[in-house]
Amino acid sequence: MAIENTNKRSHEEELLLRHEIELMEGILESKSKYRKIIQAGIARWVKDFQDGRIEIKSVEDLKKLIEIDLELQKEDY
Numbered sequence: 001m002a003i004e005n006t007n008k009r010s011h012e013e014e015l016l017l018r019h020e021i022e023l024m025e026g027i028l029e030s031k032s033k034y035r036k037i038i039q040a041g042i043a044r045w046v047k048d049f050q051d052g053r054i055e056i057k058s059v060e061d062l063k064k065l066i067e068i069d070l071e072l073q074k075e076d077y
Contacts, residue, residue, distance in 0.1 A: 031072055038069045 045062045048054045054061075 035069060035072050038065055038072065041065045042069065 042062065042065045045054065045065065049062075
């Protein structure tokens, strides 16, 4: 009586794993793009603030950008 190797993945399991990996890669790529957009927004806000185009009372926009950036970073771990 031969013992069957149960460590082999079925073809369907392999396809499912590949699909899940592709989905995760797509999500990570999108998050990377979103972070670049957020970082550009933060840089623009800081520049506008330094140039006097933004008054200190409108800090809420920067706060939101920073919160989004931190949330995206947190999800990476």
